Amino acid sequence: MTDHQPELPRHTSFGWLIAVLGADMAHALDNRLKEIGLNISLWPTLFALWEEDGLTQSELTSRCNTAHYTTTRLLDSLEKMALVERRPHPTSRRAHLVYLTEKGRELEATAVPLAKACNDEFLSGLSPAERTQIQSLIHKIIINRNPALPS
Amino acid sequence: MTDHQPELPRHTSFGWLIAVLGADMAHALDNRLKEIGLNISLWPTLFALWEEDGLTQSELTSRCNTAHYTTTRLLDSLEKMALVERRPHPTSRRAHLVYLTEKGRELEATAVPLAKACNDEFLSGLSPAERTQIQSLIHKIIINRNPALPS
DNA sequence: TTGCTATATTTGCAAATGCAACATTATCAT
């Protein structure tokens, strides 16, 4: 070992930086969510439902960026926790519509501020201008890759 | 369903944007790596070793941001693939030093350009100035969270 | 030296994930 550190991948590769930051943020949110009986794997689905429920599982799948079988299993968990329920679709006998229960709906007020706090904590080293900047740059990359997403 | 889309979490939450982008990038690199018999889980360890080998497993663990037992298992895989070898540590009988084999060393020339191409593809919608900007902003966030990392 | 604590690595077991196949229902062309 020399006393001069060579440049490591985390310093030079964009993908690596994103992976490290993503893992770090997921871990931080997961810890907070555990305090209220949730965990990070449930988060995208719950968040999507707080914004709009009565969705089919495949609509949820696409909004949450998860695999269809993952959605099936997450909903099994969320139903056991009595946070959501599957109701029959009015016109299709194979699809379900997913609704929040009262308990699931109430959770939003507790949970969302945790996530906001988490985001803020990570962004705390940046100026307001820098925050806007990074958000829009990342958004730009995502849209560039998948123009189908609404801007 | 109305014809007006409410704002979804992916549009407003920094953590969500990072998670989506991270998953997307990991998936893209994983696909490329599979063409040459590797996969994304092996990547951080190999990359770290290409930069410097003869590290102990715990040094590798800390550079790769993985769990110690993950390092153990990844090295088992990499040894089976004849890409690395564990050698005894000269002064400690519990530690090992991890070295690339000739085959492992040669792989760098094939693999690293794949990853570079992958990064470039994701950054292709940004101007050179924007690329510098986003890289430095993300770096700043990571450092802010973990000041122990070398800048 | 003895014993206590910390470090380095591995492993057993349970939970989570991914893949591929399945069952069921819709759609659509003939």
Place this chain on the structure above:
DNA sequence: ATGATAATGTTGCATTTGCAAATATAGCAA
């Protein structure tokens, strides 16, 4: 209608991951 194909959701099984405990060694204090 009939049959082929696609969409929706679930499940079995193998692989991966994570936690906690185990093993072995090092370092240090009395």
